[in-house]
Amino acid sequence: MPEQPPYLRIADELRRRIAEQEWAPGDRLPSRAQIAQESGVGENVIRRAQELLISQGVLEGHAGSGTYVASPRQRVRMVRSSAHEQPNGSPFRADMKALGKQGDWESRTEVKVPAPAEIASRLGIGEGDLCVRTVYEFLADGKPVQLSTSWEPYDLTGGTLVVLSEGGPHAGAGVVNRMAAIGITVSHAVEQPEPRQANAKEASLLGVQRASSVTHIRRTYYSDEGRPVETADVVVPASLCEIVYEIPISR
Known part of the structure; x- marks a missing residue:
C-alpha cells in the first residue's frame, strides 16, 4: 500500500493526543513551529493537518490567536x-x-x-x-x-x-x-x-x-x-x- 501522506499522519497523531486528553476542549495548541519540531516535519505539513481537523470540527482557528481544541458539539x-x-x-x-x-x-x-x-x-x-x-x-x-x-x-x-x-x-x-x-x-x-x-x-x-x-x-x-x-x-x-x-x- 502507498505510504500515508505526512499531513494525514500528523492529523491522526493530533487527534490521538486530543482523545487521550493531552489537550482539553478550549486549550490552545502549541505553535506550528513547536509541533513541527517535535514531529520532524515542516510547518506546512502541520498547517495542512490542522486545516483538515478544523474542517472536521476537531479544532478551531482563532485569527491572530492560534489553534484551539473545539468543544464537542452535536451534529x-x-x-x-x-x-x-x-x-x-x-x-x-x-x-x-x-x-x-x-x-x-x-x-x-x-x-x-x-x-x-x-x-x-x-x-x-x-x-x-x-x-x-x-x-x-x-x-x-x-x-x-x-x-x-x-x-x-x-x-x-x-x-x-x-x-x-x-x-x-x-x-x-x-x-x-x-x-x-x-x-x-x-x-x-x-x-x-x-x-x-x-x-x-x-x-x-x-x-x-x-x-x-x-x-x-x-x-x-x-x-x-x-x-x-x-x-x-x-x-x-x-x-x-x-x-x-x-x-x-x-x-
Whole structure:
C-alpha cells in the first residue's frame, strides 16, 4: 500500500493526543513551529493537518490567536427518505423537531432567471430558458446548518399560485405539495451526493472554515410523467451535520 501522506499522519497523531486528553476542549495548541519540531516535519505539513481537523470540527482557528481544541458539539441529523415527505409541513422542520431543535429557514426568490447550461440539462429545458430560482439558508435553533439553491422551470409554474415557492397560499409547503396544487404529481426524486470543499461564500454563510468538508447533493424531483419539475444544489457541512439515507423496503 502507498505510504500515508505526512499531513494525514500528523492529523491522526493530533487527534490521538486530543482523545487521550493531552489537550482539553478550549486549550490552545502549541505553535506550528513547536509541533513541527517535535514531529520532524515542516510547518506546512502541520498547517495542512490542522486545516483538515478544523474542517472536521476537531479544532478551531482563532485569527491572530492560534489553534484551539473545539468543544464537542452535536451534529444535526439530516434524514433523506421518501417517508419524510410530509403531507403538510416541512421535512426539515420535522427532522429538527425530532432532535428537539427549532427548524426554520430564510430564502430569496428571483423570477425569470435564465437557466445555466448544467441546470438546463438537469431540468430538460434549453440553456437560457427562464426559471424561478430560490436560495435557502436552513437554520437549527437559529444557526445555519444547510444551504440550498432551487430551480424550477418558469413555464411550469408561471401564472399560477405556486410560482413563488415561499410566497402565496402554498408558501413553504415543499415541492411535492406545491406541484400537487397545480395538478402535477411528483413520483420520485433522484439525489447524487458527492464530497467537496466549501467555497468562500458557503463557508461564510455556514460559519465554517473555508475549504471545510461538505456534501454537495444534486437533487431533482420528477413528475409521474417523467418530467423534471425542480432541481436543487444542497450543501451540507460535514462538521455540523450527518446525512442518513432511509431505504423503504417493499413487501
